[in-house]
C-alpha cells in the first residue's frame with residue numbers, strides 16, 4: 001500500500017520524554033479506517049459479551065469484527081465456540097438473529113452444520129463428484145473467557161487472553177467481578193474517530209476542565225496512572241462526601257485496543273469502542289452490579305446512571321469538537337504531558353507497534 005509507506009515514519013517507537021501524538025490523518029481518512037480494521041481489530045482480543053447472555057446450550061451471539069460476521073454459540077456440551085457466520089457453499093448467512101439453535105442451517109440453499117462446525121447435510125449434492133460432507137467444516141474463530149466476559153480473536157494464533165488482562169482481578173480486590181450481574185446496555189453513536197474517544201479516556205488531565213462534577217468526586221491530586229503490558233490503570237480514591245458509591249476507589253482500566261472497565265464499589269461499567277467509519281464510532285456501555293435488586297443498590301444505580309450520563313455527555317461534546325480540530329487541516333501532531341498523559345503515550349505506542357507489524361506483512 002503506497003500510502004501506508006508514507007505513514008511509516010509516524011510508526012517509529014517514541015519514549016515518554018519525547019512523546020508526540022499520532023498524526024491527525026490517522027483519525028480522519030478512509031485509509032486509516034481500513035488500516036485500523038486490519039492492524040488492530042483483525043488482530044486483537046475483542047470483548048463480544050458476557051456468559052449471562054448465553055445461558056442455554058444452543059444460545060447464540062452475533063457480532064461483526066473487522067467487517068467479518070461472526071457467530072458465537074454455546075454447544076451441546078455447554079462449551080462456547082465461535083465461527084465465521086459464512087456458509088462454505090456460496091457464502092450464505094447461517095444465523096440471522098440471536099436466539100437458540102439446534103444446528104446451523106444456511107439461509108441460502110439449506111446446508112446444515114453441527115454446532116462443532118462440521119457439515120451435516122447438503123441437499124441434492126449426492127450426485128456431485130468428489131464432494132464429501134465430512135471434508136467441509138466452518139472456519140473457527142478463537143474464543144476465550146475472562147471473569148465471565150467472552151472474547152474472540154480473528155488472529156489464527158493469538159497470545160493468550162490472560163496475558164492481556166491478567167492482574168486486574170487482584171488490583172480491584174475486594175471487589176469481585178464474578179459477583180456482578182448484567183443490568184443493561186446503552187449505546188452511543190459519536191461523531192469522532194474511535195481513537196479520539198480512546199485517547200480522551202486515557203488521561204485525567206481534562207478532568208478539571210471538562211468534568212466539574214466528576215472532579216468533585218475524585219481527588220485530582222491523588223489521581224494516578226500505572227502502565228502494564230496491555231492495559232493502563234487510572235486510579236483515584238473517592239472523596240467520601242461527594243460519592244454515592246460509598247467508600248473505596250475508582251478503578252479505570254483501559255485494555256488494548258478498545259475495552260474499558262470502570263469499576264467502583266458494587267459496580268462495573270464495561271465500555272467497548274467500535275469504529276463505524278473514519279470519523280464515527282459506536283460506544284457501548286454495559287452495566288453490571290452486585291445485588292442489583294437490593295434497595296440500597298437500586299438507589300445507587302439510579303444515581304450512577306444519571307451521573308454516568310452527565311460525564312458521558314461531557315466526553316461526547318469534547319471528543320466531537322476535538323474531531324473537528326483533527327479534521328481542520330491546521331493541526332498535525334502535538335506533545336504529550338509527561339505527568340498526566342502517560343496513558344495516551346503507552347496506548348499510542350501499542351498502536352504504533354500494531355501498525356509496524358501490519359506494514360511488515362502487507
Ligand code: FES
Pocket residue numbers: 087088089090091092093106107108109110111
Ligand atoms: S450458501 Fe449456504 S447452502 Fe448455499
Ligand SMILES: [Fe+2]
Pocket residue numbers: 200201206210211315
Ligand atoms: Fe472524560
